[in-house]
Amino acid sequence: MxxxxxxxxxxxxxxxxxxxxxxxxxxxxxxxxxxxxxxxxxxxxxxxxxxxxxxxxxxxxxxxxxxxxxxxxxxxxxxxxLVRTFQLARELDQLTVLENVMLAAQDNVGERLMGALLRPTATARAERDAQERAWEMLARVSLTPHAGKRAANLSGGQKKLLELARCLMAGAxxxxxxxxxxxxxxxxxxxxxxxxxxxxxxxxxxxxxxxxxxxxxxxxxxxxxxxxxxxxxxxxxxxxxxxxxxxxxxxxxxxx
Ligand SMILES: Nc1ncnc2c1ncn2[C@@H]1O[C@H](COP(=O)(O)OP(=O)(O)OP(=O)(O)O)[C@@H](O)[C@H]1O
Ligand SMILES: [Mg+2]
Missing domain, CATH: 3.40.50.300 (P-loop containing nucleotide triphosphate hydrolases)
Incomplete structure (x- = not known):
């Protein structure tokens, strides 16, 4: 089968x-x-x-x-x-590598805004969970040492690794x-x-x-x-x- x-x-x-x-x-x-x-x-x-x-x-x-x-x-x-890689958007260039991965989590924006209004503790927990997952995805693509760098400062090849980490974070x-x-x-x-x-x-x-x-x-x-x-x-x-x-x-x- x-x-x-x-x-x-x-x-x-x-x-x-x-x-x-x-x-x-x-x-x-x-x-x-x-x-x-x-x-x-x-x-x-x-x-x-x-x-x-x-x-x-x-x-x-x-x-x-x-x-x-x-x-x-x-x-x-x-x-x-199913996810395809995309070149990193310019507006994310100034964010850190870790933040770039966190932002790739699916459907997080609306949930976070809603949560912030209604349930601040739950939001803090969701953000902590997202951050934990983002660290895990960075480890999978061997970018952990670069987590705090701005995405703009990565080499071309490292940007490809970041694109992959973003796919993984999106649950691909x-x-x-x-x-x-x-x-x-x-x-x-x-x-x-x-x-x-x-x-x-x-x-x-x-x-x-x-x-x-x-x-x-x-x-x-x-x-x-x-x-x-x-x-x-x-x-x-x-x-x-x-x-x-x-x-x-x-x-x-x-x-x-
Ligand atoms: N938006 C578009 N409008 C008109 N023609 C297009 C468009 N996108 C692609 N094409 C044409 O479709 C054909 C296939 O292009 P495509 O980019 O899919 O090829 P490819 O196999 O990816 O080539 P490469 O190996 O060079 O990347 C080409 O003749 C291209 O000019
Ligand atoms: Mg092509």
Whole structure:
């Protein structure tokens, strides 16, 4: 029996008459790290935008953790456990790393305001709990020593770790990563790779990873989906897709 974290069925998206995501279907099993690769313009980021509710599909369906999630906006998908990383907002730059993680807790703003008016003690407790959880998430991404730093003062790679901590704080058990290794110093790419593997192993977090760094995909993915011209060109283990002549011709030939 399979236990899918996500079922993608026939997702389609057109921009001005051009079909950019074309009838894409695949299943992401729970606890899997699924790599999504393909040439520039293949439709990978657009597919992520459909999966995370940033864009509405023109057709097709999506199920997340056993629930029909077709057409849901990002915050509703987050409640189902699916979150994608976002570049840190500029206005959060001046807050500390710890505060950035605390603010990623779901639905906390309204609750806090309400609580502050009605039940000050309960609010203090909720804030203490949030802070405790935030410390735990920082430990998971090895950012504890930087908790008191302003987010603006982190390196590019450390900002990626903070983005991951924010996903975890939001309660994500499915995380979508769009080129998290791009532009990151090589030693931090290794650290991010090991972190993803550790979160997957120790906490069962499911990942969908878009990367042009093929070593990253090879080392991490238990399954790979290859897209080209909006369609799924091949899928299977890394070794399986890497041996596929169509994949070599459309992508790996130029990447190698
Ligand atoms: N908002 C938009 N309006 C019109 N066309 C778009 C829009 N977003 C993406 N596209 C087009 O859709 C196609 C797929 O783009 P997408 O960014 O999804 O590719 P990708 O696989 O992520 O590429 P890369 O590897 O370069 O990031 C491209 O031809 C792109 O120009
Ligand atoms: Mg892209």
């Amino acid at each position: 399979t236990d899918p974290a996500m079922v993608v069925s026939g997702l389609t998206k057109c921009f001005g008459g051009v079909t950019v995501v074309d009838d894409v279907s695949f299943v992401v099993e729970r606890g899997q790290i699924l790599g999504l690769i393909g040439p520039n313009g293949a439709g990978k980021t657009t597919l992520f935008n459909l999966l995370s509710g940033v864009l509405k599909a023109d057709g097709g369906r999506l199920a997340v953790n056993g629930t029909d999630a077709t057409g849901l906006p990002p915050h509703r998908l987050a409640r189902l456990g 058990d499915i995380i979508l990563l769009d080129e998290i290794a791009a532009g990151v110093a090589p030693h931090l790419v290794e650290e991010i790779k090991h972190l993803i593997a550790r979160l997957n192993r120790d906490h069962g977090t499911t990942f969908l990873v878009i990367e042009h760094n093929i070593g990253f995909i090879r080392d991490l993915s238990s399954r790979v989906v290859v897209m080209a011209s909006g369609k799924v060109l091949a899928e299977g283990s890394f070794a399986h897709v890497a041996a596929n002549p169509a994949v070599i011709e459309s992508y790996l030939g130029q990447a190698a």
